Amino acid sequence: MPSIQINDTTLRDGEQAAGVAFTLAEKLVFATLMDTIGVQELEVGIPAMGGKEKAAIIEIVKLGLKTKLTGWNRAVRSDIDASLACGLQRVHISIPVSPIQIDVKFQGNCQLVWNRLRDTISYARDRGLYISVGGEDSSRADESFLLDMALAAQDWGASRFRFCDTVGILDPLTTYKKVQQLVTKLTIPVEMHTHNDFGMATANALAGIRAGATSVNTTVNGLGERAGNAALEEVVMALHRIYGINIGIDTQRFQEISKFIVQASGCDVPPWKAIVGENAFAHESGIHGHGVLKNPTTYEPFNPEEVGRKRRLVIGKHSGKHLVTNFLQQYGIALSLEETRSLVDAVQDLSVELKRSLTPDELLNLIPTVN
Numbered sequence: 001m002p003s004i005q006i007n008d009t010t011l012r013d014g015e016q017a018a019g020v021a022f023t024l025a026e027k028l029v030f031a032t033l034m035d036t037i038g039v040q041e042l043e044v045g046i047p048a049m050g051g052k053e054k055a056a057i058i059e060i061v062k063l064g065l066k067t068k069l070t071g072w073n074r075a076v077r078s079d080i081d082a083s084l085a086c087g088l089q090r091v092h093i094s095i096p097v098s099p100i101q102i103d104v105k106f107q108g109n110c111q112l113v114w115n116r117l118r119d120t121i122s123y124a125r126d127r128g129l130y131i132s133v134g135g136e137d138s139s140r141a142d143e144s145f146l147l148d149m150a151l152a153a154q155d156w157g158a159s160r161f162r163f164c165d166t167v168g169i170l171d172p173l174t175t176y177k178k179v180q181q182l183v184t185k186l187t188i189p190v191e192m193h194t195h196n197d198f199g200m201a202t203a204n205a206l207a208g209i210r211a212g213a214t215s216v217n218t219t220v221n222g223l224g225e226r227a228g229n230a231a232l233e234e235v236v237m238a239l240h241r242i243y244g245i246n247i248g249i250d251t252q253r254f255q256e257i258s259k260f261i262v263q264a265s266g267c268d269v270p271p272w273k274a275i276v277g278e279n280a281f282a283h284e285s286g287i288h289g290h291g292v293l294k295n296p297t298t299y300e301p302f303n304p305e306e307v308g309r310k311r312r313l314v315i316g317k318h319s320g321k322h323l324v325t326n327f328l329q330q331y332g333i334a335l336s337l338e339e340t341r342s343l344v345d346a347v348q349d350l351s352v353e354l355k356r357s358l359t360p361d362e363l364l365n366l367i368p369t370v371n
Contacts, residue, residue, distance in 0.1 A: 004239060004247050005215050007191060008034055010261065011060075012072050013229055014219035015045075018359030025058045026264040028063065033257055035065040037250040039232075043092065047071045047082035051254055054086055059089040070132065075120040080127070090130040092162070093120055093188065097146050098137035101166075110145075116204050117149070118156050119151065125157035134162035134193065139170045143181065151295070160189045160215065162218065165204055168197030172207035183212030186312040191215035194230045196222060201230040203366055206238055220261040221269050221276065233258065233275040233307065241302050255308035282312040283323075327363065335367075343367065349354055 011030065015022055034042055039340055042065075045057050061069060071092040073079035080347040083091045095117045096102050106112050117133070124131050139219070150161045163179055170178070175194075182190050192208035192215070194201040205216050223233035232338050233254045239245040258276035262268055271278040281304040283292050291298035296311065315321055317361075321340045324347065328335065335343065346366045351358055 003214065004209060004245060005040040006236065006247065006249065007043060007070070007215050007217050008232055009043040009193075009217045009229065010034075010219040010221065010223060010232075012043040012045050013217070013225065014223040014261075014265075015146060016224050017228070017265065018225075020223070020265045020267065022056075022264050024052070026057060026058060027209075030257075030264070031060045031063060031065060031067075033260065034255070035063075036065045037257070038248050040068055040247075040305050041068040041070060041090075041215070043070045043072055044088075045071065045080055046073075047086045048073065048076075048079040049087065050082070054082065056143065057086040057258040068130075070280075072131075073120075075116045078124050079121060080124050080129070082275075083129075084127060087204070090132070090225060091124050092132040092134055093117070093124065093158075094134040095149070095246065096137060097149055097327075098140040099136040099142070100140065101137045110139045114152070117153065121153060121156040121158055131158045132160040132162060132189075132191065133158040136164050137164045137166040139175075139178065140167075141167040143172050143178065147182065147185055149263045150186055154186055154188050158188060160191055161186060162193050162217070163213065164193040165195055165201075166193075168195035168201060168204075170194075170204050171200060175204040176211045177206040179208040179211035179213055183344050189214045190232075193217040196227040196229060199227070201228065201236065202234040205230040205235055208237070208240075215329050221258055221265075221267070221273070223261060223265055224266060231274070235276055237302070237307065246326075251306055260361065274305060276309075281303075281309050282314050293322060297333050314357045315347055315351075315363050317351040319347060324363075327360075331364065333367070 011027060031042060044060050045053050047054050068090055069088055070092050071088045072092050073083055075093050075095045077119050080091060095113060096105050100110060100307060102110060102113055119128055121131055127255040135149060153161060157304055179190060190213040192205045192213045194204040209216060216235055218232035218235050219229040222228040236249050239247060255276055269277055315323060317325055321344055324344055325340060343366060
């Protein structure tokens with residue numbers, strides 16, 4: 001499989017999540033963190049918004065990061081001018097390609113779409129910019145129209161084409177088929193941009209990569225519009241652990257970056273969230289706990305330290321004597337088998353009453369009741 005790169009769009013599509021607004025300081029810290037861990041490209045915002053958005057992009061450019069910086073633009077010359085004014089050398093130009101989007105944004109005039117894209121690419125190319133073109137709503141476009149548009153963008157000077165599942169309606173098998181058709185016809189790289197409306201953003205991003213796409217948009221924690229985007233931590237770890245592709249990103253800082261975005265966005269992640277969720281490496285079930293104590297790989301796909309996490313053994317309703325005994329050993333407490341069984345019963349009763357797992361003190365306070 002060819003080299004794969006991450007083009008993270010937390011600062012653009014991530015911030016477009018309802019109710020999210022990053023401060024300048026947060027954007028600078030985030031961009032520096034992503035550069036430090038080795039993310040290859042950042043989509044840093046929409047220069048044409050002007051004001052604080054433009055000022056923030058200018059400050060990010062001034063950081064002199066190794067990661068490549070790209071601005072998002074409509075197919076409008078003034079948007080390209082705004083990107084240039086920010087000091088960006090790379091632009092992404094978005095153009096609608098589905099009938100529903102063309103009808104709403106171009107009154108159904110397909111020729112106008114062609115003309116606008118050709119003019120904007122030419123304008124950006126004449127100014128020496130790297131040009132990425134995105135087919136907005138590619139997943140609902142006529143496949144022949146989409147291919148013709150991508151080929152034309154390539155001929156006019158685009159260096160990459162983004163396949164966008166704008167409303168997240170694809171499944172991995174369909175994604176693979178649609179992206180493969182583009183990859184086999186284009187000579188420029190294809191980039192994946194997937195949304196999570198049906199919970200398949202990461203799966204569809206990976207399917208696109210399997211089909212030959214070599215760049216993928218992500219956001220930290222899957223932050224983004226509506227149900228969000230493909231999560232950085234999920235895509236990178238799946239590439240590494242499922243496909244054996246290490247793309248050179250320091251995954252041990254994923255937990256740190258996840259927590260930073262939670263703080264900056266005000267959006268918590270559910271405890272069951274893959275990779276960075278509080279329960280991703282927590283074990284309460286007696287069978288699971290016993291297995292993990294003997295060999296962590298029984299119920300963990302990889303070592304939690306790989307993503308900056310630690311394993312947690314939780315005492316609660318589903319815990320058995322092995323987990324309870326292991327916990328007591330940490331406090332130098334040894335109970336008989338009968339006492340341990342009584343303690344397990346007491347743990348289960350209290351856990352149901354409290355509707356949660358127990359704290360260490362709560363468990364220790366139960367010991368006198370079993371003697």
